[in-house]
Amino acid sequence: MGYILGEFEPEDAPVVELKTTTMKRLCFLLCFLFLIPARLTADEIQIPHITVFGTAVTEAVPDDMVWSVEVRNFDAKLDGAAAEHAKTVASVLSFLKELRIDEKKIQTSRMELNENRQYLSSSWVKSGYYAKTDISFKLAEFELYKKLWTGLAKIPGVSIQNVSYDSTKRIDYRKESRQKALVAAKEKAVEMVKVLGSEVGEPLLIEEDLSVSEGWQGNQAVLTANSLSAVENVTAQEDEQLALGTIPIRARVKVSFRLVTLQK
Numbered sequence: 001m002g003y004i005l006g007e008f009e010p011e012d013a014p015v016v017e018l019k020t021t022t023m024k025r026l027c028f029l030l031c032f033l034f035l036i037p038a039r040l041t042a043d044e045i046q047i048p049h050i051t052v053f054g055t056a057v058t059e060a061v062p063d064d065m066v067w068s069v070e071v072r073n074f075d076a077k078l079d080g081a082a083a084e085h086a087k088t089v090a091s092v093l094s095f096l097k098e099l100r101i102d103e104k105k106i107q108t109s110r111m112e113l114n115e116n117r118q119y120l121s122s123s124w125v126k127s128g129y130y131a132k133t134d135i136s137f138k139l140a141e142f143e144l145y146k147k148l149w150t151g152l153a154k155i156p157g158v159s160i161q162n163v164s165y166d167s168t169k170r171i172d173y174r175k176e177s178r179q180k181a182l183v184a185a186k187e188k189a190v191e192m193v194k195v196l197g198s199e200v201g202e203p204l205l206i207e208e209d210l211s212v213s214e215g216w217q218g219n220q221a222v223l224t225a226n227s228l229s230a231v232e233n234v235t236a237q238e239d240e241q242l243a244l245g246t247i248p249i250r251a252r253v254k255v256s257f258r259l260v261t262l263q264k
Contacts, residue, residue: 068164
């Protein structure tokens with residue numbers, strides 16, 4: 001029996017050693033995962049605490065203008081709609097080039113070709129085809145506002161979907177609003193616990209509410225060639241100024257502080 005054990009021992013030993021090492025690694029991994037703290041929420045903090053929200057707004061003067069334009073052409077035949085559409089898009093891009101708008105800030109979507117249908121007599125009826133392309137561009141020359149929407153409105157098949165204002169320093173303003181929101185949260189917490197005869201300790205949890213909307217939209221009315229007569233009748237007084245206003249850059253945070261009870 002001693003000889004037999006000696007014969008098989010060299011082969012069996014590595015297997016036992018491998019299984020032991022694997023079990024050790026598995027136990028270590030399970031212990032490590034168990035010790036990792038879960039993401040805390042205000043409701044899960046077990047120590048005495050106070051949770052408050054802080055909100056702040058920074059008013060930014062816009063220095064950018066973002067335009068959204070739609071080009072849509074109709075024709076009884078598919079090739080006719082495509083050909084007319086190509087001419088219209090070329091006219092829009094040529095007009096923007098005349099106003100020296102940076103080509104790098106102009107974006108065009110892919111051209112769409114679809115059947116045009118109308119709902120008549122309780123059913124959808126095919127009435128030719130249409131081609132569609134969206135064009136967006138950005139510029140900082142606000143003095144071109146009137147020339148842009150009057151010039152674009154003169155091109156058949158073109159509609160101005162939206163004009164919005166933006167700031168090139170939005171990130172900096174966002175940081176400023178976030179800092180103000182944190183200060184507001186701290187001040188609110190101190191004011192509340194003071195009434196209870198307590199003090200605010202260190203922060204235990206900080207969250208930013210990313211669902212807070214920001215920005216301000218400009219002219220959202222759709223302007224097409226059909227409303228060109230109204231455009232041409234704008235009085236000189238209305239044409240003198242473009243009211244830019246300001247862009248509200250908002251931030252909202254949720255903070256939990258340790259609640260320190262004073263000893264009497």
